[in-house]
Amino acid sequence: MSNLISTSFTIETEQENDGRWIAEILEVPGALVYGDNQQQAVAQVKALALRVIADKQDHVEIDLASS
Numbered sequence: 001m002s003n004l005i006s007t008s009f010t011i012e013t014e015q016e017n018d019g020r021w022i023a024e025i026l027e028v029p030g031a032l033v034y035g036d037n038q039q040q041a042v043a044q045v046k047a048l049a050l051r052v053i054a055d056k057q058d059h060v061e062i063d064l065a066s067s
Contacts, residue, residue: 011045013038025049 010026015038023041025031031049035041 009049011042013041028052 009028011023012026013021013023015021016034019036021035021038021041023033023035023038023045025045025048028049031045031052033041033044033048035044
């Protein structure tokens, strides 16, 4: 199994009826945020995705005995 992380991501944005913006990174499950404007939402979802990826990397368990 490969633990490689993609270096390009797809960010989708959409404006809600109330004026808020949603930004989501499709390749990172759970990386979805609201912002007051599109730029803020994109910046926040990028930061969230980096935290999620870093957390996953910190918690990867490697079985050295099988190598």
